[in-house]
Amino acid sequence: xxxxxxxxxxxxxxxxxxxxxxxxxxxxxxxxxxxxxxxxxxxxxxxxxxxxxxxxxxxxxxxxxxxxxxxxxxxxxxxxxxxxxxxxxxxxxxxxxxxxxxxxxxxxxxxxxxxxxxxxxxxxxxxxxxxxxxxxxxxxxxxxxxxxxxxxxxxxxxxxxxxxxxxxxxxxxxxxxxxxxxxxxxxxxxxxx
Amino acid sequence: xxxxxxxxxxxxxxxxxxxxxxxxxxxxxxxxxxxxxxxxxxxxxxxxxxxxxxxxxxxxxxxxxxxxxxxxxxxxxxxxxxxxxxxxxxxxxxxxxxxxxxxxxxxxxxxxxxxxxxxxxxxxxxxxxxxxxxxxxxxxxxxxxxxxxxxxxxxxxxxxxxxxxxxxxxxxxxxxxxxxxxxxxxxxxxxxxxxxxxxxxxxxxxxxxxxxxxxxxxxxxxxxxxxxxxxxxxxxxxxxxxxxxxxxxxxxxxxxxxxxxxxxxxxxxxxxxxxxxxxxxxxxxxxxxxxxxxxxxxxxxxxxxxxxxxxxxxxxxxxxxxxxxxxxxxxxxxxxxxxxxxxxxxxxxxxxxxxxxxxxxxxxxxxxxxxxxxxxxxxxxxxxxxxxxxxxxxxxxxxxxxxxxxxxxxxxxxxxxxxxxxxxxxxxxxxxxxxxxxxxxxxxxxxxxxxxxxxxxxxxxxxxxxxxxxxxxxxxxxxxxxx
Numbered sequence: 001x002x003x004x005x006x007x008x009x010x011x012x013x014x015x016x017x018x019x020x021x022x023x024x025x026x027x028x029x030x031x032x033x034x035x036x037x038x039x040x041x042x043x044x045x046x047x048x049x050x051x052x053x054x055x056x057x058x059x060x061x062x063x064x065x066x067x068x069x070x071x072x073x074x075x076x077x078x079x080x081x082x083x084x085x086x087x088x089x090x091x092x093x094x095x096x097x098x099x100x101x102x103x104x105x106x107x108x109x110x111x112x113x114x115x116x117x118x119x120x121x122x123x124x125x126x127x128x129x130x131x132x133x134x135x136x137x138x139x140x141x142x143x144x145x146x147x148x149x150x151x152x153x154x155x156x157x158x159x160x161x162x163x164x165x166x167x168x169x170x171x172x173x174x175x176x177x178x179x180x181x182x183x184x185x186x187x188x189x190x191x192x193x
Numbered sequence: 194x195x196x197x198x199x200x201x202x203x204x205x206x207x208x209x210x211x212x213x214x215x216x217x218x219x220x221x222x223x224x225x226x227x228x229x230x231x232x233x234x235x236x237x238x239x240x241x242x243x244x245x246x247x248x249x250x251x252x253x254x255x256x257x258x259x260x261x262x263x264x265x266x267x268x269x270x271x272x273x274x275x276x277x278x279x280x281x282x283x284x285x286x287x288x289x290x291x292x293x294x295x296x297x298x299x300x301x302x303x304x305x306x307x308x309x310x311x312x313x314x315x316x317x318x319x320x321x322x323x324x325x326x327x328x329x330x331x332x333x334x335x336x337x338x339x340x341x342x343x344x345x346x347x348x349x350x351x352x353x354x355x356x357x358x359x360x361x362x363x364x365x366x367x368x369x370x371x372x373x374x375x376x377x378x379x380x381x382x383x384x385x386x387x388x389x390x391x392x393x394x395x396x397x398x399x400x401x402x403x404x405x406x407x408x409x410x411x412x413x414x415x416x417x418x419x420x421x422x423x424x425x426x427x428x429x430x431x432x433x434x435x436x437x438x439x440x441x442x443x444x445x446x447x448x449x450x451x452x453x454x455x456x457x458x459x460x461x462x463x464x465x466x467x468x469x470x471x472x473x474x475x476x477x478x479x480x481x482x483x484x485x486x487x488x489x490x491x492x493x494x495x496x497x498x499x500x501x502x503x504x505x506x507x508x509x510x511x512x513x514x515x516x517x518x519x520x521x522x523x524x525x526x527x528x529x530x531x532x533x534x535x536x537x538x539x540x541x542x543x544x545x546x547x548x549x550x551x552x553x554x555x556x557x558x559x560x561x562x563x564x565x566x567x568x569x570x571x572x573x574x575x576x577x578x579x580x581x582x583x584x585x586x587x588x589x590x591x592x593x594x595x596x597x598x599x600x601x602x603x604x605x606x607x608x609x610x611x612x613x614x615x616x617x618x619x620x621x622x623x624x625x626x627x628x629x630x631x632x633x634x635x636x637x638x639x640x641x642x643x644x645x646x647x648x649x650x651x652x653x654x655x656x657x658x659x660x661x662x663x664x665x666x667x668x669x670x671x672x673x674x675x676x
Contacts, residue, residue: 007490008258010490014493019251024244029237124475151449159469170342170457171329177376179379181421182416
């Protein structure tokens with residue numbers, strides 16, 4: 001018998017005498033009242049994660065992103081990024097790039113999380129990973145109250161990267177250190193109406 | 194590995210370890226309590242998490258078939274592994290097919306459980322751990338001691354020594370002027386590992402969740418080493434315990450709230466990666482998933498112990514456990530330490546197979562803090578007691594243990610009023626003597642003995658024996674004439 005059939009038979013054997021009725025799953029958490037001001041809460045929680053935050057209007061976006069990039073020279077700017085910043089769309093040697101600029105699919109207020117689904121303006125997954133600086137642009141109308149609202153909006157068929165603050169470790173005496181492997185600096189640009 | 198009591202005694206003698214542990218568990222406990230208090234519907238989320246997992250386990254065969262079909266449809270190859278040896282063989286086979294002699298690894302409990310690194314080494318394939326703590330453990334030829342922070346037993350000075358002495362032999366050496374500042378140590382690991390990420394052709398991961406209906410795998414992490422392994426190499430192999438299944442994508446809305454707050458005490462972990470099969474032009478273009486049993490169907494068959502398969506490996510139970518806090522993880526002699534390890538190991542391996550596994554259900558004070566902390570409401574104390582009875586049953590027949598002899602004699606005395614009266618008289622005399630001469634005084638003023646001669650020393654080795662009362666209840670009843 002193949003391992004597959006053996007395991008499935010073992011599962012069925014284990015459950016032979018079990019009550020297989022479905023238990024009700026309480027789903028009230030999905031209707032929890034949203035926070036009063038999701039945009040402010042998002043901004044507050046992003047900063048709490050030691051990311052830097054800028055807020056701007058669409059007209060100011062290019063200038064704000066350039067300021068966030070500081071002295072970075074080789075900048076990755078994925079296809080369909082909303083403003084023209086120059087830079088390259090992708091590179092073979094990502095390690096030689098100083099910074100990357102992306103948009104996001106969703107922002108989650110309660111957790112200060114950005115979700116990238118690697119659609120237009122976000123590039124493939126490695127782009128927002130290897131360079132040391134990540135500037136991520138999210139619109140206020142993309143911010144949802146919590147995790148359930150984000151999960152409901154997102155398409156599981158797309159690969160996703162949920163980002164909450166810069167890369168971090170607490171493995172050495174539980175001291176938080178930013179930037180072990182991913183970007184050491186996360187700069188969030190929040191675009192208002 | 195020695196049985197828990199022997200291993201625990203050695204661990205308790207290490208004051209550095211106890212200091213590191215007290216600091217670590219105390220810190221994580223406080224962080225967890227603060228972020229859990231932020232969520233009004235926390236209890237409901239726990240109930241939902243438990244119900245979803247229970248429902249999944251009750252129909253595990255169907256969900257596994259759905260998962261298999263969804264993964265295949267999205268371009269992944271699915272393998273099934275009955276046990277550790279079979280799983281390691283599959284991973285090694287994939288590596289050989291691609292002619293690679295090294296793989297990078299995301300921290301994964303399942304691959305530790307099956308001893309993958311050692312099995313690959315035997316076949317000439319080096320597996321590099323890329324989580325900082327796992328790197329510290331691997332370079333130090335050490336064993337992990339915590340599910341979430343495996344190098345928690347090491348302080349910064351020890352880590353610096355490990356890096357200085359061992360990094361060079363594994364690749365890029367540590368900088369000469371390396372200090373014991375955590376930021377500098379992390380920086381050294383960053384440079385050391387980046388070299389490995391960028392050249393690796395194959396990566397091995399586990400998965401925190403496997404979504405049946407969409408074939409989505411989820412990995413939750415902090416450092417970005419997970420993202421490196423999951424996206425840079427050409428081939429990705431994920432070893433996934435069959436209990437990791439959740440039925441639908443939407444069920445993740447419960448677990449992505451429960452897991453980070455329970456494990457690192459954060460609102461959300463820095464990185465969560467989800468992927469459903471192969472994405473052209475993005476990430477590995479060849480994907481394998483190894484569905485692992487290795488005792489899980491044995492645990493599933495135990496009607497009381499089954500609930501342990503709900504575990505999402507958050508480690509909240511370790512951080513609240515008074516026993517874990519004092520002994521650390523090594524004393525449990527397994528990759529799953531602490532309260533969950535004390536039930537998971539006997540459930541996966543079976544009781545009566547070795548003394549070490551049989552000792553684990555006793556490695557608890559049954560205080561219940563682990564149940565309170567568990568995000569999926571595993572009643573660990575209930576399972577511990579259930580497993581203790583299984584251990585006792587497994588040892589029936591053959592030479593009786595001293596404990597069984599003691600219980601039998603007690604039963605003989607207690608089952609007959611005259612024997613009991615006689616025993617009580619003896620106890621009364623002993624009580625008078627002890628109350629006069631007993632060395633220790635318990636809170637409340639009662640005298641106690643610290644140490645009795647063998648075989649009673651087996652009992653007093655870890656406990657004080659309170660002096661029996663000078664007069665028994667029945668004697669007092671007779672004396673005061675309240676018939």
